[in-house]
Amino acid sequence: MNVIIALTITGMLNLFGGIFNYRKITPLISVLGIIAALVFNFMYWNTSTSFFHHMMVEDNYAVAFSGVCLALATVLILFYNRFMGESDHHLPEVLSIIVFSVAGAVVMVSYTNLLMLFLGVEILSIAFYILAGLKKKELASNEAAMKYFLMGAFSTGFLLFGITLIYGATASFDLTSIASFIKADGASINYILLSGVLLILVGLLFKVAAAPFHFWTPDVYQGAPTIITAFFATVGKIASFAAFYRLFSLCFAPIASEWSSVIWCVAILTMFIGNITALQQKNLKRMLAYSSIAHAGYMLLALISPAYVGASAILFYSVAYGIASMSAFICLHIVQTQTNTDEASGFTGLAKKNKSLALITAISLLSLSGIPLTAGFFGKFYLFTSAIEGGYVLLVCLAVVNSFISIYYYFKPIIESYFKTSHTDTVLQLKSTETILLIILSVATIVLGILPSLIPSI
Amino acid sequence: MHCLLLLIIPLIFIVLSNILKVKHTGMAALMGSLLTLVVSLIMAFHFNSNDGVAGDFNHAWISSFGINFHIGVDGISLILVLLTTILTPFIICASLNRKIENANAFYSLILLMQIGMLGAFMAKDAFLFYVSYEVALIPIYFICGLWGGENRIAVTLKFFIYTLAGSLFMLVAIIYLYLQTPGGHTFEISEFYKLNLSSSQQSWIFWGFFLAFAVKVPIFPFHSWQPPTYTTAPTAGTMLLAGIMLKMGLYGLIRFVLPIVPEAVAQWNTLAIILCVCGIIYGSVIAIRQNDLKTLIAFSSLAHVGLIAAGIFSMNAQGIQGAMIQMFNHGINAVALFFLIDLLERRSGTRLMDAFGGIASVEKQVAIVFAIVMLGSVGLPLTNGFVGEFLLLMGVYQWNMWASLMAGLTIILGAVYMLRLYRNVFFGEVSDASKTVTPMTMMEKIISWKLILFILVLGIFPNLLLDISAPSVNELLDMIAHHSNLIGGL
Numbered sequence: 001m002n003v004i005i006a007l008t009i010t011g012m013l014n015l016f017g018g019i020f021n022y023r024k025i026t027p028l029i030s031v032l033g034i035i036a037a038l039v040f041n042f043m044y045w046n047t048s049t050s051f052f053h054h055m056m057v058e059d060n061y062a063v064a065f066s067g068v069c070l071a072l073a074t075v076l077i078l079f080y081n082r083f084m085g086e087s088d089h090h091l092p093e094v095l096s097i098i099v100f101s102v103a104g105a106v107v108m109v110s111y112t113n114l115l116m117l118f119l120g121v122e123i124l125s126i127a128f129y130i131l132a133g134l135k136k137k138e139l140a141s142n143e144a145a146m147k148y149f150l151m152g153a154f155s156t157g158f159l160l161f162g163i164t165l166i167y168g169a170t171a172s173f174d175l176t177s178i179a180s181f182i183k184a185d186g187a188s189i190n191y192i193l194l195s196g197v198l199l200i201l202v203g204l205l206f207k208v209a210a211a212p213f214h215f216w217t218p219d220v221y222q223g224a225p226t227i228i229t230a231f232f233a234t235v236g237k238i239a240s241f242a243a244f245y246r247l248f249s250l251c252f253a254p255i256a257s258e259w260s261s262v263i264w265c266v267a268i269l270t271m272f273i274g275n276i277t278a279l280q281q282k283n284l285k286r287m288l289a290y291s292s293i294a295h296a297g298y299m300l301l302a303l304i305s306p307a308y309v310g311a312s313a314i315l316f317y318s319v320a321y322g323i324a325s326m327s328a329f330i331c332l333h334i335v336q337t338q339t340n341t342d343e344a345s346g347f348t349g350l351a352k353k354n355k356s357l358a359l360i361t362a363i364s365l366l367s368l369s370g371i372p373l374t375a376g377f378f379g380k381f382y383l384f385t386s387a388i389e390g391g392y393v394l395l396v397c398l399a400v401v402n403s404f405i406s407i408y409y410y411f412k413p414i415i416e417s418y419f420k421t422s423h424t425d426t427v428l429q430l431k432s433t434e435t436i437l438l439i440i441l442s443v444a445t446i447v448l449g450i451l452p453s454l455i456p457s458i
Numbered sequence: 459m460h461c462l463l464l465l466i467i468p469l470i471f472i473v474l475s476n477i478l479k480v481k482h483t484g485m486a487a488l489m490g491s492l493l494t495l496v497v498s499l500i501m502a503f504h505f506n507s508n509d510g511v512a513g514d515f516n517h518a519w520i521s522s523f524g525i526n527f528h529i530g531v532d533g534i535s536l537i538l539v540l541l542t543t544i545l546t547p548f549i550i551c552a553s554l555n556r557k558i559e560n561a562n563a564f565y566s567l568i569l570l571m572q573i574g575m576l577g578a579f580m581a582k583d584a585f586l587f588y589v590s591y592e593v594a595l596i597p598i599y600f601i602c603g604l605w606g607g608e609n610r611i612a613v614t615l616k617f618f619i620y621t622l623a624g625s626l627f628m629l630v631a632i633i634y635l636y637l638q639t640p641g642g643h644t645f646e647i648s649e650f651y652k653l654n655l656s657s658s659q660q661s662w663i664f665w666g667f668f669l670a671f672a673v674k675v676p677i678f679p680f681h682s683w684q685p686p687t688y689t690t691a692p693t694a695g696t697m698l699l700a701g702i703m704l705k706m707g708l709y710g711l712i713r714f715v716l717p718i719v720p721e722a723v724a725q726w727n728t729l730a731i732i733l734c735v736c737g738i739i740y741g742s743v744i745a746i747r748q749n750d751l752k753t754l755i756a757f758s759s760l761a762h763v764g765l766i767a768a769g770i771f772s773m774n775a776q777g778i779q780g781a782m783i784q785m786f787n788h789g790i791n792a793v794a795l796f797f798l799i800d801l802l803e804r805r806s807g808t809r810l811m812d813a814f815g816g817i818a819s820v821e822k823q824v825a826i827v828f829a830i831v832m833l834g835s836v837g838l839p840l841t842n843g844f845v846g847e848f849l850l851l852m853g854v855y856q857w858n859m860w861a862s863l864m865a866g867l868t869i870i871l872g873a874v875y876m877l878r879l880y881r882n883v884f885f886g887e888v889s890d891a892s893k894t895v896t897p898m899t900m901m902e903k904i905i906s907w908k909l910i911l912f913i914l915v916l917g918i919f920p921n922l923l924l925d926i927s928a929p930s931v932n933e934l935l936d937m938i939a940h941h942s943n944l945i946g947g948l
Binding site: 384 | 630
């Protein structure tokens with residue numbers, strides 16, 4: 001609870017920054033507030049405290065995923081301030097929206113009541129709709145916001161309808177009572193319950209951008225400012241997945257036979273559509289958007305894995321994916337603003353123009369493609385192992401096929417920056433704080449790849 | 459402990475040469491590789507082949523998964539470790555008198571690759587093996603991509619995706635085996651040997667591993683990455699690939715496929731050997747028509763490794779022992795040949811056979827050295843190539859006479875393309891390109907005569923190597939026989 005209180009206070013303080021004229025220090029306030037929330041968060045480790053009459057619980061699962069979201073948000077705010085801080089007149093407001101959305105993410109990963117799930121999803125999503133339209137004078141950004149809002153509202157409708165049906169069947173919003181109802185009633189098929197599960201499934205698959213509910217992703221990711229896209233692709237996706245996994249492993253595990261085939265069909269579709277479409281993209285932002293769809297496909301494997309490994313696997317994968325994706329988007333943002341192009345050609349000759357930026361980009365892309373000794377490899381290894389343990393060998397083989405399809409497009413920027421020479425000799429500037437932060441992200445990627453035990457199992 | 463040193467020394471040299479910004483990075487890398495050579499030689503002298511494993515080092519790595527950093531060498535590993543440590547100094551020397559842009563990165567990548575390959579050869583833990591196997595791929599990708607020739611971007615990407623694709627299926631097979639181990643699960647390879655797998659399980663695992671290793675070796679229809687990659691890669695890269703890296707695939711066949719899924723090998727080896735024999739004939743025939751010397755050697759290499767793989771799949775002592783010694787010899791011969799081709803190319807700026815002619819009357823020493831290396835590669839008695847090919851053919855013969863007859867064509871066809879090469883390049887009228895061939899420098903003399911020393915000594919005393927690997931190979935065969943109760947069938 002302290003976490004949410006800290007985040008809310010930080011958000012409010014930011015909002016007043018514009019009125020009382022301390023807008024310059026709002027980034028500092030946000031970062032300090034989130035760090036305070038992080039500290040509160042980890043004080044709940046191994047306690048499993050529950051709040052609000054069992055509507056939320058800070059168990060290790062919640063603490064771990066909140067920690068990931070909060071840490072990624074800190075990095076994001078630091079970079080947001082660097083990239084947009086000076087030109088943005090609405091800095092305090094934007095920062096407060098970001099902080100509020102993180103509060104939504106925290107609720108989404110720690111709910112034990114379907115109403116809280118809905119609240120969390122809404123807090124996160126509404127903030128996201130606004131963030132997508134931040135560049136209000138650009139057509140693409142407006143389109144992104146509109147599209148995201150329409151699609152998001154639509155999917156939330158599905159989610160809410162599903163929750164209602166579940167309530168109708170079980171007479172409860174509480175996860176434990178729903179779980180015990182399903183356990184007691186598992187043998188007989190309850191069609192109201194099953195329709196509810198299916199609708200919730202659709203709603204959540206929308207949120208994690210799994211095929212065939214992924215059509216909003218590329219446009220939204222491309223239209224939004226790159227740094228905000230990084231936020232959608234990391235915090236948004238990780239929080240939605242954590243919520244997804246929590247609900248389905250806690251509540252609906254006894255009737256897994258009813259929905260697991262849906263999940264694995266969706267997983268296969270998502271991986272192939274994401275990866276194959278990414279192959280065709282010239283625009284790197286769109287490419288990363290499709291690649292994030294593909295990653296959702298891999299993460300779906302955890303949902304059908306045995307419960308005792310699935311949670312840890314998805315946590316590790318989230319951390320690895322979050323770090324790599326964040327630094328890839330940030331590198332892309334830097335290159336994009338200085339070369340004025342979204343395409344791979346912006347990276348041409350980067351290794352000569354800025355050695356460290358090229359190396360950092362390469363490490364994050366290698367991690368995303370799952371090359372050993374990066375965190376991304378171990379994340380994939382973890383997911384594959386748990387899925388094979390669940391008996392899905394064929395599915396893992398298909399995931400493996402996707403893994404090497406993805407090499408082709410992940411290597412495009414690497415090839416551009418190392419193997420090609422640029423005709424312009426503009427030097428890409430990188431401020432020292434940016435370099436240090438990016439290096440920290442890269443080092444984390446490598447260290448987690450070599451010593452994955454640093455992330456505890458939950 | 460020695461094993462760990464082998465991995466740490468190159469790492470120290472990489473870190474030092476990058477931090478200190480050493481001026482003569484090539485020399486520093488050479489020192490590093492010589493130091494690893496010394497350590498590996500000490501290890502070889504202390505190695506008592508009947509002891510089994512030497513230099514064992516075991517440390518928990520990722521304990522929740524039962525993954526250990528477990529390295530050590532038995533006879534089979536030791537030969538390949540020696541091959542790696544002996545060839546790396548040669549490969550570095552061969553690049554020393556070239557002006558290389560960004561030399562620091564170049565030599566660091568070579569040493570990094572050495573670490574990866576040594577790790578794979580010494581791993582006693584399947585996860586460690588997989589990671590090392592892949593880690594060796596990154597440096598060679600950048601070596602080929604950064605310093606390679608024409609069309610390098612497309613060629614290296616194809617090579618990378620091809621190899622990675624194969625090995626990911628191996629990863630699935632390894633994870634599957636891991637989950638079959640009893641209790642808390644472990645990636646220890648020796649535990650994999652004890653598993654009792656049904657024949658359908660064995661078949662699936664066989665194909666998982668086969669795909670990975672067949673791409674790496676490469677075995678016939680999986681070879682299409684190889685000739686262009688060998689041709690475009692810089693000489694050091696080609697040497698690393700042909701000399702050492704493809705042995706990781708052959709080593710994997712011996713280390714994983716034979717002892718873990720012997721029944722599946724017995725079931726599928728007809729197909730596998732047919733593919734190998736196809737590769738032998740295909741590679742040799744295409745080599746006859748090549749004009750580019752590097753491409754010619756690339757195709758001949760396809761034929762040679764096809765024979766080695768056929769020997770391994772024939773599952774008998776001669777075949778496997780022949781494979782062990784021929785892996786070593788092929789490494790030496792391939793590096794020597796690529797070195798000499800590079801020598802000609804550097805002087806004349808071309809490596810097309812048509813451009814040369816009559817070098818024998820211009821530069822005698824180059825011609826003599828080339829002749830000896832060529833004879834070693836063709837497999838003339840008293841050179842190293844003979845012993846290996848003889849044993850391999852004997853192994854295949856025991857499996858099936860016709861297969862061995864077809865595989866034996868490699869010797870005849872090998873003589874055809876190598877002698878054709880020699881005639882066109884060294885005899886006949888002196889061409890313009892041949893006139894540019896100047897005498898060998900001191901360094902080049904040292905490298906080539908040392909390599910020739912290996913070719914002759916191992917041709918005359920093959921037991922130097924055979925004795926190292928014999929006990930381990932016998933143990934392996936015992937294990938196969940015991941494991942599968944297929945004694946009659948073998």
